[in-house]
Each structure stands twice: as C-alpha cells, then as structure tokens.
Amino acid sequence: MEPTKKHDVFQAIADKTRRDVLRLLAEKKELPISAIAAHFPISRTAITKHLNILAEANLVQSRKSGREKIYHLHPEPLTELKQWLSFYERFWENKLSILKHVVENE
Numbered sequence: 001m002e003p004t005k006k007h008d009v010f011q012a013i014a015d016k017t018r019r020d021v022l023r024l025l026a027e028k029k030e031l032p033i034s035a036i037a038a039h040f041p042i043s044r045t046a047i048t049k050h051l052n053i054l055a056e057a058n059l060v061q062s063r064k065s066g067r068e069k070i071y072h073l074h075p076e077p078l079t080e081l082k083q084w085l086s087f088y089e090r091f092w093e094n095k096l097s098i099l100k101h102v103v104e105n106e
Helices: 009-013 016-028 033-037 044-056 078-104
Strands: 030-032 060-065 068-073
Touching: 009 016, 009 044, 009 078, 016 030, 016 033, 016 044, 016 060, 016 068, 030 033, 033 044, 033 068, 044 060
Parallel strands: none
Antiparallel strands: 030 068, 060 068
C-alpha cells in the first residue's frame, strides 16, 4: 500500500539529511531505522520523522521485520525531478558554450 502523498519530491529532498538518507539507501539497498540512525548525529526519532516525510513523497518504502521497519529507496518519483531539471539543462549548456568561447579567444 502506497502512503498518502502529503509532501512532494521537491519538499522531501529540500533537506540535506533527507538527501543523505536517500543516498544511504541507494548504496545499502535496505536498512532498518536503527542502522540508518547510526549514520547521523541526530536522534532516531528525528530520523523517523525524516523517513516519514520521504515515505509521504513515496521516495522510500518500508516493510515490517519483527519489531523494526526496514526501509528501501523507491526512486521512481525522482523522475519528476529529473524532468524538471532537464528543462534547465539547455541554459547550463549555453553558458558552458559561452565560457568555452571566451576562454579560447582570450
């Protein structure tokens, strides 16, 4: 069952800790809350709140294993972010072309 989407992808990744949690889950595949919390200098309760926001944006999913929740990355919603950023790539590429021209002609 997918969580109700209360936060969008942009809100969810706005926080550095949440971006770091996503990176950690991308590298480790699946982790219980305790293992995720061990990577951060904040409380397990704070990590749980971050995970809830990520889950509400559908960026992570969880399953119960005994008394603990195991989280894994659900990257599909990041395509929304990729599509949004791809629109602006043309501006970056243009700026790089101008910079190259300036550097080569000085």
